[in-house]
Amino acid sequence: MTTQTKPIEAYSLPTPNGQKVHVMLEELGVPWTYHRIDISKGEQFKPEFLAISPNNKIPAIVDPEGPGGAPISVFESGAILKYLAQKFGKFYPTDTRAQVKVDEWLFWQVGGFGPMLGQNNHFSVYAPEKIPYAIKRYSEETLRLFKVLDTQLKDKDFIAGDISIADFAAIGWAQSWERYGATKADYPHVHAWLERMAARPATVRGLEYGKA
Known part of the structure; x- marks a missing residue:
């Protein structure tokens, strides 16, 4: 190393x-x-x-x-x-197929999960004018993305299988799940993953x- x-x-x-x-x-x-x-x-x-x-x-x-x-x-x-x-x-794995999986979820986060949650937060909390269409659009997209993540984590401890930069990319956004209405009942696998991440002192x- x-x-x-x-x-x-x-x-x-x-x-x-x-x-x-x-x-x-x-x-x-x-x-x-x-x-x-x-x-x-x-x-x-x-x-x-x-x-x-x-x-x-x-x-x-x-x-x-x-x-x-x-x-x-x-x-x-x-x-x-x-x-x-x-x-x-x-x-980050050395095997090409495993690298592709990590990259997919890394880019999913930087291209979707983060930006959409950010827009949700902006229009729901900070925008000087509350625009119902924007709030609805980004709130629904936020929960859709949480469901995508929940489905991915259904049979995995971490997003791409083993702990990776994909997890580190998503954790800062996902930890604010309550703000977005992502309940434990609806997204149980996300919440189990959050608990696993919270058990890592360095994280x-x-x-x-x-x-x-």
């Missing part, structure tokens, strides 16, 4: 997308440093942050010990998870990192 001497620099917040990277770094047990990007103060638009995250979104990382020993920056949470998994040889540390 690759060793890390210098800390990985994580530019982030304890949001569902930031938590993915916090959980991954804690699960890997590698040295890392947390840099809070205060979006309420516009720090995401500072040139030094845009240099590593041109989409002005958290999270982003800088690995001072990147390929060939030279620093590398990575933005977008899914890309960060894959980079770290492949660098350290953990939480819990990652989810809580930066909240204080």
Whole structure:
């Protein structure tokens, strides 16, 4: 396994997308440093942050010990998870078929589960104008996606079979199930998975990192 001497620099917040990277770094047990990007103060638009995250979104990382020993920056949470998994040889399989399964669920999260729950939250809670059509659309899509996840977990302990970056990608969003009306009775396999994830100390540390 690759060793890390210098800390990985994580530019982030304890949001569902930031938590993915916090959980991954804690699960890997590698040295890392947390840099809070205060979006309420516009720090995401500072040139030094845009240099590593041109989409002005958290999270982003800088690995001072990147390929060939030279620093590398990575933005977008899914890309960060894959980079770290492949660098350290953990939480991402070596078999091609197994990799495809992890990638499917990783991309399912970054392309659907996260964005749809985010839109649900926006229109239901934060939008200055409550638009019934938008609230209904995103609420229904949220529960549909929870059902997709529940079905996938019906006969599995973790999303792609073994614990992987697919689980770390989804956990920050899924843990807020009550907000979206995803009851234990309707989504029992999701809730069993959440309990398994909550039994992992490193995952819990990652989810809580930066909240204080």
